[in-house]
Amino acid sequence: MYQAPRGTIDILPEEQAYWRYIEDKAAAISQRYGYRRIDTPVFEDTGLFIRGVGEATDIVQKEMYTFEDRGGNKLTLRPEGTAPVCRAYLEHGMQNLSQPVKLFYICSLYRYERPQAGRYREFRQFGCEAIGEIDPALDAEVIDMAWQFFVLLGMDQLHLKINSIGCKNCRPAYLDRLKGYYAQCQPQLCPDCRNRLGRNPLRLLDCKNTSCQQIAASAPKSYEHLCPECAAHFERLQKDISLLGLPFEIDSCLVRGLDYYTRTVFEIQPEAEGSQSALGGGGRYDDLIEELGGKPTPGIGFASGIERIITNLEKQNIPIPPLPAPVVYIASIGEAAREVATKLAGDLRRQGINLIQAQGVKSLKAQLRQANSLGASQTVILGEEEIKTRSVQLRDMSTSKQQTVDWDRLVDILK
Ligand code: HAM
Numbered sequence: 001m002y003q004a005p006r007g008t009i010d011i012l013p014e015e016q017a018y019w020r021y022i023e024d025k026a027a028a029i030s031q032r033y034g035y036r037r038i039d040t041p042v043f044e045d046t047g048l049f050i051r052g053v054g055e056a057t058d059i060v061q062k063e064m065y066t067f068e069d070r071g072g073n074k075l076t077l078r079p080e081g082t083a084p085v086c087r088a089y090l091e092h093g094m095q096n097l098s099q100p101v102k103l104f105y106i107c108s109l110y111r112y113e114r115p116q117a118g119r120y121r122e123f124r125q126f127g128c129e130a131i132g133e134i135d136p137a138l139d140a141e142v143i144d145m146a147w148q149f150f151v152l153l154g155m156d157q158l159h160l161k162i163n164s165i166g167c168k169n170c171r172p173a174y175l176d177r178l179k180g181y182y183a184q185c186q187p188q189l190c191p192d193c194r195n196r197l198g199r200n201p202l203r204l205l206d207c208k209n210t211s212c213q214q215i216a217a218s219a220p221k222s223y224e225h226l227c228p229e230c231a232a233h234f235e236r237l238q239k240d241i242s243l244l245g246l247p248f249e250i251d252s253c254l255v256r257g258l259d260y261y262t263r264t265v266f267e268i269q270p271e272a273e274g275s276q277s278a279l280g281g282g283g284r285y286d287d288l289i290e291e292l293g294g295k296p297t298p299g300i301g302f303a304s305g306i307e308r309i310i311t312n313l314e315k316q317n318i319p320i321p322p323l324p325a326p327v328v329y330i331a332s333i334g335e336a337a338r339e340v341a342t343k344l345a346g347d348l349r350r351q352g353i354n355l356i357q358a359q360g361v362k363s364l365k366a367q368l369r370q371a372n373s374l375g376a377s378q379t380v381i382l383g384e385e386e387i388k389t390r391s392v393q394l395r396d397m398s399t400s401k402q403q404t405v406d407w408d409r410l411v412d413i414l415k
Contacts, residue, residue, distance in 0.1 A: 007113070007121025009307070017323045018310045022153065023106055026126040029149045030104040033141065035128050038103040040084040046076040051291055052083030054259025056200040063111040077110035080258065081127045082285065082301055083292070089131050090294045099132030100299075106306075118277065118308050127282075127303030131289065134298040136233045139264045139284065140240030146268055146280055146302045147246055153309065154318040157271035158279075161251040162241070163223060164234040165202065167262050168287060170227035175201055177220045185215045205253040213253075221252035233263055260285040264300065270312050279312060280304030326354040328414055329371035329397075333364055333383040341382045344392075344407070351411050372397060378414065 004010055011019060030037070046066050053059050065077040078084055085103055088094075094101045108124050115121060128145065130138055143160065150158055166174055178201045186194060190209040197204065205216045223234060241248055256265045265283035282302030289297035313320065328348065332341035345357040356374055358367045364381070371379045381393040381402070392410060395402045405413055 005121070007115035007119075009120065009122075015310075017320050018313065019306070020323060021320045022126070022306055022309055025149065025152045026104070026106055029145060029152055030128060032148075033102070033128075033145045035102040035104040035130075035145075038085060038088060038105055039107065040078070040081070040088055040105070042108070043075045043077050044084055044087065046074040048083050048087055048292070049076055049079060052086065052260060052288060053080060057259050058203075058257060059111060063113055065110045065112060078107070079109055079111045081105050081107060081109065081125060081303060082129060082258070082260065082299075083288070085127075085129045085301075086131065086285075086289050086292055086294075086299065089129075090289065090292060095132065095294065095297060100130040100138060101132055102128070102130045104128040118305070118311060120307060124306040125303040126306060127301060129299060129301035131299040132297055134286065136236040136264070137240050139233075139237050139300055140244060142282065142300050142302050143241060143266055144244045144246060146266075146282065146304065149304070150268065150279060150309075153313065155270070155279075155312060155316060157316070159269045159271050160241075160246055160248040160266065161254050161269070162237070162248050162264065162266045163251055163254040164226060164230060164237075164263050165222045165255060165261060165265055165283075166226050166230045170225060170230055171222075171262075174220065174222055174225040177225065178202070178204075181219050182215070188212075188215060200259075202255045203257070205255050206257075216253050219252075222255075223250065223252060230263055237264055256281060256283060260288040260291070262286045266302075268304075270315075277308070279308055324354070325375040326356045327377045328353055328355040328380060329367075329374065329376035329378070330355060330357045330380040331364060331367035331371065331382070332358065333381075337382040337384065337387060340387055341380075344380070344382070344410070348411060348414065351415075353411065353414050368395075380410070 049064060050060055059079045064079055066074065068074055085105065089101060104127065106126050108122055110122055112121055113119055130142060147158065147160065165171065179197065182197055182201060182204055188211055190207060190212050193204045193207050193212050204212065205219060207213065207216065226234060254265055254267060261283040263284045263286065267278045267281035269277050269279060280302060284298065284300045286298040288299060330341050330345050332338045341357060345355055348355050356376065358370065368379060377397055379395040379397060381395060386392050390407050391404050393402045394405045
C-alpha cells in the first residue's frame, strides 16, 4: 500500500473547517491592512532561491527539492515565498505602481527537513510582503498585522520577539567581532556550529543545543553594533510598536534562517512554548530586489505556517465554525419513484438547494440512517403513493415529524 510521502499530510474533509477558517481570516486581515493577493508558481528557477535565500543557508544547502525538467531547465519547488514575490514584482514592473506594493499569499512550500511535530516537508503558509518603502513605521505595521492576524483567529497568549541585524554597511564589522568571540569558544561548540562558523556565523546565535545557547547568551549583540541609520531605524521601530500597544522583547539571538534579512527581524510565538514553535516570523530584506537584478528597493514581510496555527488552535481549544453540510436528503422507494427523485434532485440543485440523493438499492430505513449520518436536516421521501398525488413526504430529521408537500411548493419550503 502506498502512503503519503514522509513529511507530507492529507488534509481530510473533517479538517477542512480549520483551513477555511484560517484562509478566510488571512484574507480579511490582508484586506484590513491594504494587501492584495498574489499567486506564484509552485516551482521557480533554482537560481532564484540560491541568490535570494542565500548560498550558505540550510534551505539552499540541504533542503531544496531541485530537479531538471525534460527541457534541461533546473527548477526548485519553492521553499519559501518572499523571493518568488520579489521576482514577480520585478517581472511585472510593479516598481511603477504606488509604493509600497503590498501583496499576500497562501501557498504550499517544500523543504527537505527532518519531519517532527510542527515541521513538515510540504507545508502551507500565509505570508505578506510590502515592497518599496524604508520607513520603520511600515515594519511596525507589518508586525501589527501579524499580531492582529493571530488575535483575529482567537489566540491571546502571544509573545513577540524583535531584533535588528544591521545592514551591509554595519554588519561586516559585527560579524568579525562575532567570529572573534566564537573562535575562542570553538571547542565547546556543537559540530554543526563549528561547521557554520566560517560560512554563516549569525546562525550560531540561534543554535538549539543547550551549551551553544549558553555561549550565544554572552555573544556580542548585533543591536549594539548598528550604524547610526540602522540604530535610528531600530529606535523608531520600537517606538511605533509601543504606540500600537504590542508588548515585545528584544532578543539578541533572533537572527532567522534566511540570508536576505537586513535590519528588522521578528518572530511571534505562543506563550511558554519550545523552540520549534514559532507561529510566524519575518523581517526586512532591503537588498533582495537588487540581488535579483532590480534597482535598490527595500522590502519587509512576514509568513506563518498554517499547520502550526492549527496545532495551536487545537491546543487552546478555540472553537471553529463548522463547514455547511448538505441539508436535504432525497430518498425513494422503487424504480418509478427513483426516476422522479432523480429529476426532482436535479431541479432542486439547479435552484440552489444543497442536496444528497440516495443511490444504490436500499430500504427506506437504510436511506434514513444514511441521511442522519450525513447530518441532513430534512429528508424528502418519494414512493408510489406520492407519485400519484404529485407530492412528497418531507421529514424533519431532528423531530422525525413528516408532512405531505406538493412538488410545486417543495423549493419554497426547503429554501
Ligand atoms: P520562515 O521562518 O522560514 O520564514 O517560515 C515562516 C513560518 O513558516 C515559520 O514561522 C513556521 O510557522 C512555518 N514553517 C517554516 N518551516 C516549516 C516547516 N518545515 N513545517 C511547517 N511549518 C513551517 C519564511 O519563510 C520567510 N519567507 C518569511 C518572510 C516573509 N520574511 C519576509 N517576508
